[in-house]
Amino acid sequence: MKKLTLILAFIGMIGLTTACSNEDDIDNDTIAEAFELRNVNFGFNIDEGYFIRETFSSNNIQIFASDVVLMYRLAGTIDSSTPIWQQIPRTLYLEQGELDYDFDFSKEDFTIYAGGTYDLALTPTYITNETFRIVIVPAYLSNKGASKVDFSDYNAVIKAYNIDESKIKIMK
Numbered sequence: 001m002k003k004l005t006l007i008l009a010f011i012g013m014i015g016l017t018t019a020c021s022n023e024d025d026i027d028n029d030t031i032a033e034a035f036e037l038r039n040v041n042f043g044f045n046i047d048e049g050y051f052i053r054e055t056f057s058s059n060n061i062q063i064f065a066s067d068v069v070l071m072y073r074l075a076g077t078i079d080s081s082t083p084i085w086q087q088i089p090r091t092l093y094l095e096q097g098e099l100d101y102d103f104d105f106s107k108e109d110f111t112i113y114a115g116g117t118y119d120l121a122l123t124p125t126y127i128t129n130e131t132f133r134i135v136i137v138p139a140y141l142s143n144k145g146a147s148k149v150d151f152s153d154y155n156a157v158i159k160a161y162n163i164d165e166s167k168i169k170i171m172k
Contacts, residue, residue, distance in 0.1 A: 032161035034135045035061065037171045042114050042127040050114040050127050057108070059171045066139035070104040071112065072154045074131035085154035086132060088112070096122050110134065133168070137161060 042050040056063050063069070070083040088101040097117035104111055112132060114120060120127050135157055149160040158165060 024055075032135065032137045032163055033061070034133055034158065034163045034165075034168045035059065035171050036135065036168050036169050037132045039129045039131060041129065042112075048111075048113070050120055052112040052130075052132075053109060055109040055172060059169070061136070061171075063105075063107045063136055064138065066106070068137045068139065069103075069110060070135040070137065070157060071110075072133040072135070072150055073101055074133070087152045087154070088132075092126070094123060094126075096162045099123070099126055134171070135161075135163070 018032045019153075035053065037052070040052050042052055044050050071088045073088050073090065074083055075086040076084045077172065078084065088103055090101045092099045097114040099118075099120065102115070104113075114127050115133075133154065137157075150156045157163075
């Protein structure tokens with residue numbers, strides 16, 4: 001009887017320990033998020049060319065070193081409620097030449113670049129009042145079925161990672 005009581009107590013302790021574990025808490029490192037950078041202008045300097053640089057911390061965004069950042073540029077609209085999002089990096093072929101959008105990121109910040117085979121000042125509509133969507137996909141989620149997600153399709157990404165478009169935060 002003593003052994004049975006001891007075994008039941010041991011099983012109870014294991015159950016209590018498992019029930020109190022934080023391993024399954026939903027947390028910032030397991031939730032995909034999207035943010036919008038609205039109506040921004042590219043800056044220019046001789047070393048970097050045209051760029052937009054933002055920090056995550058100034059927008060109260062925490063990103064982990066293992067997270068993946070996806071970037072989309074608002075390329076136009078079909079109507080007032082149907083935006084057209086293009087994944088970057090992206091090359092646009094214009095009458096003036098090629099225009100390239102690219103970006104890089106760290107856990108601290110990100111930079112969006114615009115460059116081309118011509119003077120981009122000739123096409124100011126591509127470097128002023130631009131809008132971007134930044135999607136942060138935690139590594140935990142990015143390796144769960146990621147091969148089935150078409151990352152070039154913004155709507156597929158939003159759907160796959162259960163991002164509520166009505167809750168997308170505007171970056172300052």
